[in-house]
Amino acid sequence: MSQNPDQSQDGTPGSGEQRDHAAHKAPKDRKRGLGAWLREVLTIVVIALLLSFLIKTFLFRAFYIPSGSMEETLEINDRIFVNLLVPEPIDLNRGDVVVFKDTKGWLPETVAKESNPVRDALTFVGLLPDESQQHLVKRVIGTEGDHVVCCDADGRITVNGEPLDEPYLYPGATPSDIPFDVVVPEGKVWVMGDHRNASADSREHQNGEGGGFVDVDDIEGKAVVTAWPLNRIGGVSSYEEVFKDIPAPTENSGQ
Template sequence: MSRAERTGGGRGRLGQTLSSVAVAVGCVLFLGGFVWAAVLYQPYTVPTDSMAPTVRAGDRVLAERVDGDEVRRGDVVVFLDPLWGNMPVAKRVVGVGGDTVKCCDEQGKLTINGEPVDEPYLLQRERASFTVFEATVPEGQLFLLGDHRDESLDSRTHLEDANNGSVPREAVTGRIDATVWPPGNAGMIERPAGFADLPGGVSRPGPLAATLLAITAGAALIFGGAAYGAIGSVRGKRAGLTHNGGTHG
């Protein structure tokens, strides 16, 4: 066997090894990403337009499974509360225990403890609410509003109920991180900067972006490794045919 043949064979075996490793790592990342997402997230279909334009009726979203104590102002959460019909509801948290939530100031903005809050996610931006209200949120409770304030049945509707229309933190079952369907509405749900300067700030982004990165990287390694292995195999066969042809020629 010539030196060129030995070198070519060594490179071929190395290529096949690298291809196999890439596919194996890709499978771990790809499948692991899906398992991780299934453990951390729950799918939810939004039934109404009360949270438009952030999420619309019929949108399929992913809600991170979080404890109610992790929720911050600005989060879009899914919760269950008997006073709200005991069915999953999606709303935005605007006030937490101890806050005084009021609407509206002279500029038509929502205020938290007297501080106006910018809400660029609202469907109608000229006024945070056409219903004038003021509520103090009890400790351990959350005050929730829809982004489509004209159509949303939220804490304003329940002001006469116990706890000034708020719901307990333990009623929260998830925090919505992204819309995944339909494709035209797909995207991450950003944490609003308007609440960032208030005590407690806003919550950190969830792990969904890292999960999607792992799945995407895994898919790339699987396809890339498989393609590299196939190309290497074809080249090896061609090299063998050329060698055999030269021997018998």
């Protein structure tokens, strides 16, 4: 019995020319598949970087905690994410932990770090904190019009006559060992660190530029989450319950 010229010895239909064509085509398909895969990966990376940049520019930004002034709420070397929608369009409130630019010279000058292209690129897209500018992080105690005083007969800070019980204070720290009696001007806030005896905050700068007050325009945003290290991941509380009974400021609140 003769064999059908269009059938292989194993019974598979197809001529020798077709099999040769398929053999030559397979490597090309593999190359084409690898190229498509690389294009997809590159597209995903570009989209991810673009989204990260947009988030960093308009929604959230990473910051690094270099000091213990906010312990134990924030520890040295913590990385936090800050909501850039505060104070606008979202309102700023007493108790918020805010990051603000040091426009009043509260911090000593630092030596600029050498440029690193990889670090600069990751910082630009928001994957690393920006350490090129001087920033501080503190808790807002008084907002515009508030009369903030240290201290009452029980050693507590009062805001518009209402004493504060402050559970966020560093263990063993007193509300303040520096007396003050201030009314917060328009467009300003009064800020203090949670580790009061290790924080050079509004109290320390009452005799400096701005009288210790921070311009609302200098506030970058509100700290909302600790993202690093992994064992400290969690939200940053504003402790609304501490400030909920404070009455609204009045025109004669500073008298």
